[in-house]
Amino acid sequence: MTTTAATPVAGNRAMNFIYRFDQGDASMSGLLGGKGSNLCEMARLGLPVPPGFVISTDVCDQYHSGGGSLPDGLDADIKANVHLLEKSVGRTFGSADSPLLVSVRSGAQVSMPGMMDTILNLGINDEIVEGLAAMMGDPRPAYDAYRRFLQIYADVVLEIPGETFEEILASHKEKAGVEQDFRLNPEQIRGVISDYKVAIRSASGDDIPADPWRQLTLAVEAVFRSWNNPRAIFYRSHNGISHDIGTAVTIQTMIFGNLGPNSGTGVLFTRNPSDGEQKPYGEFLANAQGEDVVAGVRTPQPISSLAGMMPQAYQDLMGLADKLEGHYADIQDMEFTIENGRLYLLQTRSAKRTALAAVKAAVDMANEGLISRDEAILRVDAEEMVQLMVPQFKLDPGSNEMKSALLATGFGASPGAATGKVYFEADRAAEAAAQGIPVILVRPETKPDDIHGIIVSAGVVTRRGGVTSHAAVVTRGLGIPCIVGCEGVQVDPDQGFFSVNGLIVREGEDISVDGATGEVYIGGLETVDPDMDGMTEAKEILEWADQARSLGVMANADTPADALQAVAMGAEGIGLCRTEHMFLDSQRLPEVRRMLVNAEAAEQWRRNQPDGVEEPAPGADLPAGVEDFYGALENVKQLQTEDFTGMLRVMGSRPVIIRLLDAPLHEFLPPYDTVQAELAEMRRLGAPPEEITDKEAFLLLVESLREENPMLGHRGCRLGLSFPSIYRMQVEAIITAGAGLINEGIEVNPEIMIPLTVHVEEMRRLREDLTAAASRVQERLGVKVAYKFGTMIETPRAALTAGAIAHESEFFSLGTNDLTQMAFGFSRDDAQAKFLGSYVEQGILPGDPFATIDADGVGALVKMAVDAGRKTRPDLEVGICGEHGGDPASIAFCHDAGLDYVSCSPFRLAVARLAAAQVAINHAKT
Amino acid sequence: MTTTAATPVAGNRAMNFIYRFDQGDASMSGLLGGKGSNLCEMARLGLPVPPGFVISTDVCDQYHSGGGSLPDGLDADIKANVHLLEKSVGRTFGSADSPLLVSVRSGAQVSMPGMMDTILNLGINDEIVEGLAAMMGDPRPAYDAYRRFLQIYADVVLEIPGETFEEILASHKEKAGVEQDFRLNPEQIRGVISDYKVAIRSASGDDIPADPWRQLTLAVEAVFRSWNNPRAIFYRSHNGISHDIGTAVTIQTMIFGNLGPNSGTGVLFTRNPSDGEQKPYGEFLANAQGEDVVAGVRTPQPISSLAGMMPQAYQDLMGLADKLEGHYADIQDMEFTIENGRLYLLQTRSAKRTALAAVKAAVDMANEGLISRDEAILRVDAEEMVQLMVPQFKLDPGSNEMKSALLATGFGASPGAATGKVYFEADRAAEAAAQGIPVILVRPETKPDDIHGIIVSAGVVTRRGGVTSHAAVVTRGLGIPCIVGCEGVQVDPDQGFFSVNGLIVREGEDISVDGATGEVYIGGLETVDPDMDGMTEAKEILEWADQARSLGVMANADTPADALQAVAMGAEGIGLCRTEHMFLDSQRLPEVRRMLVNAEAAEQWRRNQPDGVEEPAPGADLPAGVEDFYGALENVKQLQTEDFTGMLRVMGSRPVIIRLLDAPLHEFLPPYDTVQAELAEMRRLGAPPEEITDKEAFLLLVESLREENPMLGHRGCRLGLSFPSIYRMQVEAIITAGAGLINEGIEVNPEIMIPLTVHVEEMRRLREDLTAAASRVQERLGVKVAYKFGTMIETPRAALTAGAIAHESEFFSLGTNDLTQMAFGFSRDDAQAKFLGSYVEQGILPGDPFATIDADGVGALVKMAVDAGRKTRPDLEVGICGEHGGDPASIAFCHDAGLDYVSCSPFRLAVARLAAAQVAINHAKT
Numbered sequence A, B: 001m002t003t004t005a006a007t008p009v010a011g012n013r014a015m016n017f018i019y020r021f022d023q024g025d026a027s028m029s030g031l032l033g034g035k036g037s038n039l040c041e042m043a044r045l046g047l048p049v050p051p052g053f054v055i056s057t058d059v060c061d062q063y064h065s066g067g068g069s070l071p072d073g074l075d076a077d078i079k080a081n082v083h084l085l086e087k088s089v090g091r092t093f094g095s096a097d098s099p100l101l102v103s104v105r106s107g108a109q110v111s112m113p114g115m116m117d118t119i120l121n122l123g124i125n126d127e128i129v130e131g132l133a134a135m136m137g138d139p140r141p142a143y144d145a146y147r148r149f150l151q152i153y154a155d156v157v158l159e160i161p162g163e164t165f166e167e168i169l170a171s172h173k174e175k176a177g178v179e180q181d182f183r184l185n186p187e188q189i190r191g192v193i194s195d196y197k198v199a200i201r202s203a204s205g206d207d208i209p210a211d212p213w214r215q216l217t218l219a220v221e222a223v224f225r226s227w228n229n230p231r232a233i234f235y236r237s238h239n240g241i242s243h244d245i246g247t248a249v250t251i252q253t254m255i256f257g258n259l260g261p262n263s264g265t266g267v268l269f270t271r272n273p274s275d276g277e278q279k280p281y282g283e284f285l286a287n288a289q290g291e292d293v294v295a296g297v298r299t300p301q302p303i304s305s306l307a308g309m310m311p312q313a314y315q316d317l318m319g320l321a322d323k324l325e326g327h328y329a330d331i332q333d334m335e336f337t338i339e340n341g342r343l344y345l346l347q348t349r350s351a352k353r354t355a356l357a358a359v360k361a362a363v364d365m366a367n368e369g370l371i372s373r374d375e376a377i378l379r380v381d382a383e384e385m386v387q388l389m390v391p392q393f394k395l396d397p398g399s400n401e402m403k404s405a406l407l408a409t410g411f412g413a414s415p416g417a418a419t420g421k422v423y424f425e426a427d428r429a430a431e432a433a434a435q436g437i438p439v440i441l442v443r444p445e446t447k448p449d450d451i452h453g454i455i456v457s458a459g460v461v462t463r464r465g466g467v468t469s470h471a472a473v474v475t476r477g478l479g480i481p482c483i484v485g486c487e488g489v490q491v492d493p494d495q496g497f498f499s500v501n502g503l504i505v506r507e508g509e510d511i512s513v514d515g516a517t518g519e520v521y522i523g524g525l526e527t528v529d530p531d532m533d534g535m536t537e538a539k540e541i542l543e544w545a546d547q548a549r550s551l552g553v554m555a556n557a558d559t560p561a562d563a564l565q566a567v568a569m570g571a572e573g574i575g576l577c578r579t580e581h582m583f584l585d586s587q588r589l590p591e592v593r594r595m596l597v598n599a600e601a602a603e604q605w606r607r608n609q610p611d612g613v614e615e616p617a618p619g620a621d622l623p624a625g626v627e628d629f630y631g632a633l634e635n636v637k638q639l640q641t642e643d644f645t646g647m648l649r650v651m652g653s654r655p656v657i658i659r660l661l662d663a664p665l666h667e668f669l670p671p672y673d674t675v676q677a678e679l680a681e682m683r684r685l686g687a688p689p690e691e692i693t694d695k696e697a698f699l700l701l702v703e704s705l706r707e708e709n710p711m712l713g714h715r716g717c718r719l720g721l722s723f724p725s726i727y728r729m730q731v732e733a734i735i736t737a738g739a740g741l742i743n744e745g746i747e748v749n750p751e752i753m754i755p756l757t758v759h760v761e762e763m764r765r766l767r768e769d770l771t772a773a774a775s776r777v778q779e780r781l782g783v784k785v786a787y788k789f790g791t792m793i794e795t796p797r798a799a800l801t802a803g804a805i806a807h808e809s810e811f812f813s814l815g816t817n818d819l820t821q822m823a824f825g826f827s828r829d830d831a832q833a834k835f836l837g838s839y840v841e842q843g844i845l846p847g848d849p850f851a852t853i854d855a856d857g858v859g860a861l862v863k864m865a866v867d868a869g870r871k872t873r874p875d876l877e878v879g880i881c882g883e884h885g886g887d888p889a890s891i892a893f894c895h896d897a898g899l900d901y902v903s904c905s906p907f908r909l910a911v912a913r914l915a916a917a918q919v920a921i922n923h924a925k926t
Helices: A026-044 A057-065 A074-089 A126-136 A138-154 A164-174 A186-204 A213-227 A230-239 A290-295 A305-309 A313-329 A353-369 A373-379 A380-388 A400-405 A426-434 A448-455 A470-478 A532-548 A562-570 A577-585 A589-597 A599-607 A624-652 A672-684 A689-704 A716-722 A724-743 A760-781 A797-798 A802-808 A816-824 A831-841 A859-870 A889-894 A904-924 B024-045 B055-067 B073-091 B126-136 B140-157 B164-177 B184-205 B212-226 B230-239 B290-295 B307-311 B310-327 B353-369 B373-379 B382-389 B400-405 B425-432 B448-455 B470-478 B532-548 B560-568 B579-583 B589-597 B600-606 B624-651 B672-684 B688-704 B719-720 B723-744 B760-782 B796-799 B804-807 B816-824 B831-842 B858-872 B887-896 B906-925
Strands: A017-022 A052-055 A102-108 A118-122 A247-253 A264-269 A281-286 A333-341 A342-349 A408-409 A411-414 A417-421 A439-443 A460-461 A482-484 A490-492 A497-500 A503-506 A508-516 A521-522 A554-555 A572-580 A654-660 A750-756 A790-793 A810-814 A879-880 A903-906 B017-022 B051-054 B102-108 B117-124 B246-253 B264-269 B281-286 B332-339 B341-351 B406-409 B409-416 B415-421 B439-443 B457-463 B482-484 B490-492 B497-500 B503-506 B510-514 B520-522 B552-556 B574-579 B654-661 B747-752 B788-791 B811-814 B877-880 B899-904
Touching: A026 A102, A026 A247, A026 A342, A026 B353, A052 A074, A057 A213, A057 A508, A074 A213, A074 A305, A102 A213, A102 B811, A118 A138, A118 A797, A118 B796, A126 A138, A126 B373, A138 A164, A138 A186, A138 A213, A164 A186, A164 A716, A164 B760, A247 B788, A264 A305, A264 B760, A281 A305, A281 B024, A290 B126, A305 A313, A313 A333, A313 A342, A313 A624, A333 A408, A353 A373, A353 A380, A353 A532, A353 B624, A373 A532, A380 A532, A380 A904, A400 A408, A400 A521, A408 A889, A411 A460, A411 A470, A411 B532, A417 A426, A417 A460, A426 A439, A426 A448, A426 A750, A439 A448, A439 A508, A448 A470, A460 A470, A470 A482, A470 B672, A482 A508, A482 A572, A482 B164, A490 A503, A508 A879, A508 B688, A532 A904, A532 B579, A554 A904, A562 A904, A572 A577, A572 A624, A572 A903, A589 A599, A589 A624, A599 A624, A599 A724, A624 A654, A624 A724, A624 A750, A654 A790, A654 A810, A672 A689, A689 B353, A716 A724, A716 A760, A716 B831, A724 A750, A750 A760, A750 A810, A750 B503, A760 A790, A760 A802, A760 B073, A790 A802, A797 A802, A797 A816, A797 A859, A797 B816, A797 B858, A802 A810, A802 A859, A810 A859, A816 A859, A816 B073, A816 B796, A816 B816, A889 A903, A903 A904, A904 B341, B017 B024, B017 B073, B024 B051, B024 B055, B024 B102, B024 B246, B024 B341, B051 B073, B073 B212, B073 B246, B102 B212, B117 B212, B126 B140, B140 B164, B140 B212, B164 B184, B212 B246, B230 B310, B246 B290, B307 B310, B310 B332, B310 B341, B353 B373, B373 B532, B373 B906, B382 B532, B382 B887, B382 B906, B400 B520, B400 B574, B415 B457, B415 B760, B425 B448, B439 B448, B439 B510, B439 B600, B448 B470, B457 B470, B457 B510, B457 B552, B457 B887, B470 B482, B482 B510, B532 B906, B552 B560, B552 B906, B560 B624, B560 B906, B574 B579, B574 B624, B574 B899, B579 B624, B589 B600, B600 B624, B600 B723, B624 B654, B654 B788, B654 B811, B672 B688, B719 B723, B719 B760, B723 B760, B747 B760, B747 B811, B747 B899, B760 B788, B760 B804, B788 B796, B788 B804, B788 B858, B796 B804, B796 B858, B804 B811, B804 B858, B811 B858, B816 B858, B858 B877, B858 B887, B887 B906, B899 B906
Parallel strands: A417 A439, A439 A460, A460 A482, A554 A572, A554 A903, A572 A654, A654 A750, A750 A790, A790 A810, A810 A879, A879 A903, B415 B439, B439 B457, B457 B482, B552 B574, B552 B899, B574 B654, B654 B747, B747 B788, B788 B811, B811 B877, B877 B899
Antiparallel strands: A017 A052, A052 A247, A102 A118, A102 A247, A264 A281, A264 A333, A333 A342, A408 A521, A411 A482, A417 A508, A490 A497, A497 A503, A508 A521, B017 B051, B051 B246, B102 B117, B102 B246, B264 B281, B264 B332, B332 B341, B406 B520, B409 B482, B415 B510, B490 B497, B497 B503, B510 B520
């Protein structure tokens, strides 16, 4: 057996239990945890970290697989390593004379802040505390350290609820007539300690062991146990962290900042974490421990004050900050303690900072030459870019005010903070909004029929549905904050209230919502708009990103206003214009309905005409429904021509992909239940018979359009083939709009997109018919309008037969929302609440496939479609227009799959531009 | 320009308009139609067909694409060819002296019996008829030929409705005091002719041209026009025939069987087309034309009578029959005429025969050495085998009684004829059946809740749904005749009637259904059971098929009775046992419901138990719902154990693939609307408050289980993972059943199948959990039960990731019903009525993908799954258990894809065995 400096004390056992800080490095986070490997790295870099060692995650694994017992030999290894610490700092563990205390901390590969347990001041007992008091020259902090140790140890190791101790402490403070912990004198703290011991004995039947070695062993076990405490499991499930990685345990010398005026403690950010300003930012408290800062014992001073108090330590600290930021090339969040003038670095990590700060710091660092532009791009979390684009609450989310206002949490479906008065019906919401009242619409779920209420709302909350439900998709398109799947909220629209755990919130009361976090708050919380002053660096980094990326970035937009915003956010075109969203405008809906309810009658009539007759001659005598249909069709055509003129005018020469009617007809009609109720009411009130007859006929129509599985129903190009006049009308409107703009000297590039194709024959027939319709319009107007003809690939069969479909398609747009629904057999309206949430939580699926594309399944279909499509037509234009188009991980997939572009909501364009650049840069690297 | 015997008269034009019979052959059916190419083939073989020629289908195409005009030059070509006919038979077209008359017949590549028009006796006018009378030595048949010509020509060419002429004829018969056409004397027929001419002039404004050449041109045009008459279009759509192939026109010399006692006409089948007996079968009428036979002018005599009357002609005919059957190696249906002792063969074709005859003839021919066994297998239409297994109506489907009883036609979903009294509610049906009344259940559609009514019915009709709808799937499994998508039937269960075109049929009235043809008849038609006496050859050919096929054949069966039948029909195992069908037994349903409605409560309870506690300790004090759940679970386990014991006992060492619970929970509950209505009624009647409260709670439960798209919902293994106790219970029942049988000395081979997998992780977890459950039972019982663990591949994602899934799966069963739904995005409950029917009719899709597997799309997924699965696990067992498993074309696909077996309803096993052999033989050939 050979032992060298780099070999763990335990020698060449099959597995090393323990690594000293100088034996590990940053690459070993899997084995040593993030915290442990970081400390090792710091030690290797010669940074002044308090000496310590790490018990590896393998031991955690053995602990759990061994049914909750530590492996043989670990205790001996711990002892040997503690003796090394004693040597290093010249104090002794378990001795009352210059005692060595240690901290015992958890730390997994992935940071889980606040989720697991840490024990400080371990190695103390009734005797040792007196030695510590002597060393500190003040019994108060020593007793206080002992008191805290007892409390934390009891909580973590013995699982005695913390409230017991809070109550004891509170009663002693009351008796002493003080309000703050640190106002208790040493004698009073001893009283607290005495009561703590009684409480511990009564709750656990035993004392906390006085033997520091025993304390240490039990603490290590407790940390391993804490890996599986409920909040840790929840946190991991919620954040997509594997339950298998386990935690390491870091055991480190306690350094004291409260040994006199030449000691102290503080926090330093190498740059301002709020706005990214390049100036050290932090605070310091002399003669204090870290917990004093947290407890608000005294008000800390700005970090600059340290310069006067301890110039050498300050100089050391600034040097350290430069060194660390240079090394990690990122803003560092450093915790430090000065013990008798000697600087110790307790922790350093990439600072949690706002998106704004992240962007500014990255851009500054690149401009400072600290990192390259590519590195700057990689430094920013693309997902966070969305924060720059939407309002936020003024209060810090962690603040007590926010915590106490929190009502419920759902899934953040469309980001941004909003506040307003709650309404439960789209009609009522629209009325309120018309009076200038800011509205938050709260519904069990939303349907297309609610659109007039959604459009006017400042925010939307639904009890049911996932992040790709109707409410989610519509609000993202509109940029309205939205929370879905907020199961805690019991909504009763009929009675006009919702309740959360018994709390009733009635129509007209104030609530606030955060569409990023999914949180619903009671009351009207103040919001702040994105700070455009701070956007210089955001624009700069996005320009760099545009140079770095190869993937095009387009936007999903349905109105000229959306399109304008999209251009401002850098969209290179419109990847998806949903014409049915234009239909849903409340002023247009009646005319659209008149068209749709008569479509079948008109189609019957048309089929009975001689060959070649596709529409009635002007002035022809038509049956009533047929006349209604063609009248409405003409009116809708005018409206659509205006719509398309507006869109195409904004986008000019940029491509605008317009999807023809996709939604099933019943989406434009009121729900069956509603019509049925209306009919019952009319009968009850004795309405005129002819009105009742009309309503009965309407009910029959609505009934005839019901489907068992509307998702797999009569929609998309199936409608286009059933009712050819409607698609023809839309194409005529597109070409008419284009021709008008060309006459104004404006270049246009419309692309006509057919939804829900399953077979090339659908495309062939529609292409033939619609090309003819387009030609007729061009001929009539005497203007040539260049356009492309293509399809969405959104059914598995379309992806599987893309080679054939490409013969009739100049472009493909991957509709991965529907592709995901069909590939998995998951209804996005139901799956989240029924089982998908649980699947993700339990780790059966690695994530929500509606949020990030499922590379193995749906992704395989995408790749097949791209490859087969390009084989048929090498210049085939291929993009993605589903929700995945704005998700960084999915964007990376799209880059790999060779797509030409991604298309997403205007609000996510910054995310997409950055993410597209990141994947390009990462690929160039490898 | 070179003209040789083999060159059409028109010479080397880019396209030949016309082919003489000696210029074509059987391979040219695309160009010359089936009839035309067949006549050519006969002429080339030296058979005595009346001379003639064929105008090709290309001309039909030109006629239609040219807007309805014949191409230039065609008239001249026709003339030249008619002159050749004149030379050949020594008569002259358009001459009153020994006149040549011709027939003008349509004929497409695919036979469309009775669908298009034929004109006989063309070339006749007022003068020529007198010459014909002289030639026949009898004016009556000559005048009658003229009368018929006028009537058919007016109908076909001038489109004057036939009733006009029927009325004239009837009035003349009345005046003459005769009942039959042939009783009219020549003078009376001339009166009819005279009135016909007046009617024609008055309807069309003109006379039928007297010029025979003009008659001919107009007749050719009329045949081409008839290609697009409504019944032809309907027939093609209904039979999956392309609308583009067009018809040819055959012009052929009219031969007269009515020139005296040495002439005559008849039909000969080379074997009996009803039972396949090897003996010429047919009839003959001396001194008569073919139409006399049809009209029943005189009763024809058995073919044997010809031997005495015209020995030479008889001998020629028998020689011809041998020659033709030898040549075509199939039963021939020959039409012949003898003109002055000379035998002409008018037509021969493979005889339309019953499945029984087809089988017997094929087996006999093989045994006679005429064809090989392989050829015999190929000779029988596999699909027809189903006819041998089910009852048929006693009356011939073409008979007038049947025609007049026909009410409506839907899709034949489960074959067999049935008759009974109509009921509209499952409950009422069950009541009636309990009294011994044969029931036909007619519903708008069926739901699982109707199962107790379906089970007891002799037949089922639904207005909505396709051939894979609930009603269709269930009845096929049960062997109950069923018609679905019978849109013509307006069902009003509340009022207790259905109506068809205004005819009301009330509860308790007699109707009859043919589940093969999809026809609904009024009245109680007599049925006959399959004739088991005739089954010897069927058994023989199926045995040959078993030797020839490589694909295994298993059956879908849910009960021991089904399993027994499956074994009798040759099943090598059970490919799909649907455990939820066992749940639906009306006696079991209450207990199953008690289990399901409390499943969520029980699962909540379980989650709150300490780790490792999976079920309550015996005698534990449980909340009410939890107690209910475990009580019901135990009872259901007992029932399932009995179920599985029965199944496994029947099947013995054969594999039995048992699918764990697949259906969504709400399928076991009454529909939401029903419960809502019940609640309203209870409130109206002032039911006790606690009953109302209970019902309200139940309504809430039913509501909570509603899904927007149940097809894509919470079912299959998603349920198994949500409520682990249920799958565990089922596995315990399987293993307990197996162990019991092993103890009896019976070998068993259960295979446990997980439905609706999308990700290998589902399989991994379920396998771990269920294997443990199985092991516990085996340990407890001290018996080792061999079983396999596998999954259905029925979501696209499962197919796409089959390589991974195969790591946790010992077998795959391809669920191509759901795979088709998801690959296409077609809901099988809605698609047929909403758009799929129209897609198939219009030729947008080549066929119904639920009937025959879509090779390009769904088939691609199947191949991927098979290939990737076998790559992971070379001995992976792969079969198909969807509806496609009983479809011949799909079975051929399965063979090609390398599947191990197909599984289908017991009633389709004969189809599957034969089809599997056919594909194997066809492959061996190539």
